[in-house]
Amino acid sequence: MYSTVKTAVLSGIEAIPVCVEVDISTGMPVFDMVGNITSEVREAKERVKTALHNYNVILPAKRVTINLSPADVRKNGTGFDIPIAVAILKALGIINCDIDEYMFVGELNLSGDVLPVKGILPIVFDETQSGRSKKFVVPWKNYNEAKLVPDAQIIGIKTLGDLIAILNGDKLPDIVEPACESKKDHLHYPDFKDVNGQQLLKRACETAASGMHNILLVGPPGAGKTMIAERMPSILPPLTEDEKLEVSKVYSVCGLLDNENVLLDNRPFRSPHYSVTQTALIGGGLKIMPGEISLAHKGVLFLDELVEFKGGIIDLLRAPMEDGHIRLSRGNRSIIYPADFLLFAAMNPCNCGYYPDMQRCRCTEPTLRRYFERISQPMLDRIDICVEAAAVKFDQIIDNSKNETSEQIRCRVMTCHEIQKERYKNENFSYNSGITNDKLKYYCFLGKNELSYMENMYDRLGLTARTYHKILRVARTIADMENEDNIHVRHLNEAICYRSINEKFWGSCNK
Ligand SMILES: [Zn+2]
Numbered sequence: 001m002y003s004t005v006k007t008a009v010l011s012g013i014e015a016i017p018v019c020v021e022v023d024i025s026t027g028m029p030v031f032d033m034v035g036n037i038t039s040e041v042r043e044a045k046e047r048v049k050t051a052l053h054n055y056n057v058i059l060p061a062k063r064v065t066i067n068l069s070p071a072d073v074r075k076n077g078t079g080f081d082i083p084i085a086v087a088i089l090k091a092l093g094i095i096n097c098d099i100d101e102y103m104f105v106g107e108l109n110l111s112g113d114v115l116p117v118k119g120i121l122p123i124v125f126d127e128t129q130s131g132r133s134k135k136f137v138v139p140w141k142n143y144n145e146a147k148l149v150p151d152a153q154i155i156g157i158k159t160l161g162d163l164i165a166i167l168n169g170d171k172l173p174d175i176v177e178p179a180c181e182s183k184k185d186h187l188h189y190p191d192f193k194d195v196n197g198q199q200l201l202k203r204a205c206e207t208a209a210s211g212m213h214n215i216l217l218v219g220p221p222g223a224g225k226t227m228i229a230e231r232m233p234s235i236l237p238p239l240t241e242d243e244k245l246e247v248s249k250v251y252s253v254c255g256l257l258d259n260e261n262v263l264l265d266n267r268p269f270r271s272p273h274y275s276v277t278q279t280a281l282i283g284g285g286l287k288i289m290p291g292e293i294s295l296a297h298k299g300v301l302f303l304d305e306l307v308e309f310k311g312g313i314i315d316l317l318r319a320p321m322e323d324g325h326i327r328l329s330r331g332n333r334s335i336i337y338p339a340d341f342l343l344f345a346a347m348n349p350c351n352c353g354y355y356p357d358m359q360r361c362r363c364t365e366p367t368l369r370r371y372f373e374r375i376s377q378p379m380l381d382r383i384d385i386c387v388e389a390a391a392v393k394f395d396q397i398i399d400n401s402k403n404e405t406s407e408q409i410r411c412r413v414m415t416c417h418e419i420q421k422e423r424y425k426n427e428n429f430s431y432n433s434g435i436t437n438d439k440l441k442y443y444c445f446l447g448k449n450e451l452s453y454m455e456n457m458y459d460r461l462g463l464t465a466r467t468y469h470k471i472l473r474v475a476r477t478i479a480d481m482e483n484e485d486n487i488h489v490r491h492l493n494e495a496i497c498y499r500s501i502n503e504k505f506w507g508s509c510n511k
Pocket of ligand 1: 352363
């Protein structure tokens with residue numbers, strides 16, 4: 001007696017098809033599982049046997065062999081319980097219907113309840129896209145998540161008994177709708193209208209959002225750095241449908257989606273504490289799970305008190321900031337997770353918080369130096385916009401008459417994104433921050449006046465090629481904010497201001 005059932009396993013946010021084969025033959029009564037499986041998958045044996053027993057399915061005293069193929073793919077996770085149970089039921093002739101079109105995923109507990117699994121969305125998405133399967137049997141609690149994939153037919157099951165009943169019907173119903181409606185995830189981010197004063201910071205945030213530039217705020221405690229960072233997602237355009245799916249896949253792999261919260265409408269905002277471990281920040285661990293940088297995909301990663309992060313951990317962000325993804329390895333396995341985030345960093349200007357106010361700052365020259373050296377130059381090079389957050393003056397605290405709402409700012413940001421989308425439609429980058437060095441000459445063309453202005457600044461400020469390129473990218477964004485085709489001196493001038501602070505604080509370290 002032999003049968004096969006289709007299922008899949010995840011590698012990162014991609015699904016790899018797996019076939020469960022069951023052979024029941026005469027011989028020593030043993031229950032064997034083979035096929036490059038982790039100990040977690042091996043435990044399926046006991047769960048499936050007991051769950052079947054609880055539905056009065058007793059395995060015959062025969063040799064039962066289960067093979068998960070292909071053998072070169074490592075099988076992990078708990079989603080194999082259901083496909084194994086189905087394959088056994090089929091081999092025993094307890095179910096007779098044609099299940100070849102279906103793909104099965106789900107975990108069982110000992111009493112036969114079907115438990116949700118991580119990563120249903122990417123599995124259903126990939127298998128549907130590739131045309132390998134269009135019909136899926138998934139745990140009830142993963143139903144709404146699976147339904148996000150257009151064209152996929154989903155059956156949500158609660159118990160092994162449900163499954164046997166459904167499979168023993170004359171034919172499988174195409175779709176079994178669950179009674180519960182999915183609520184969309186409507187997060188409301190705080191609004192910029194609550195931020196009084198700080199016009200310079202607001203302008204810097206709008207510029208960062210407009211060109212998707214990474215940003216660093218340096219300022220004393222109480223300058224409102226966190227308050228402003230938390231409002232950053234509220235001025236970014238809403239996610240497109242494709243982006244929503246992409247972000248949701250990461251959350252699915254982490255098991256953060258359920259029937260109530262399925263599709264992330266808003267851009268993610270993640271703010272890990274500086275005590276975060278490397279694994280929690282960039283991902284990894286035994287099962288190679290995504291970290292905060294992947295949960296911030298297409299959104300904002302806020303790192304407050306940047307210098308307090310443990311040595312070296314910040315520099316691990318450099319590769320994903322360049323590539324938009326992270327490659328994680330363990331043993332001979334290597335997995336890629338998306339990690340295309342906008343970095344919003346904040347820090348105090350020194351240990352005591354008052355530099356460069358020498359009346360109040362008690363730090364010595366060497367401690368100041370050590371403080372700034374904790375942020376490496378290659379890391380700073382990846383942050384296009386650096387601004388100083390000054391303490392708010394009293395008259396600004398009480399004056400909220402000039403405050404714009406996030407919606408007003410967001411409208412302008414969206415116009416700016418449209419300009420870039422059109423301009424870069426044939427490029428492999430989408431925003432000004434991503435213009436590659438070889439394309440800078442073309443997209444950030446400078447006229448005669450502008451060139452001589454920059455030549456002058458290059459010598460006067462002692463710019464490097466890298467900082468010069470950063471200034472060009474930011475100037476491109478500032479020009480786009482005015483819907484101006486050409487970059488003018490005023491745009492360059494403002495862009496230079498966004499790095500002068502860099503010079504002020506790090507100048508002494510890097511010379
Ligand atoms: Zn100080």
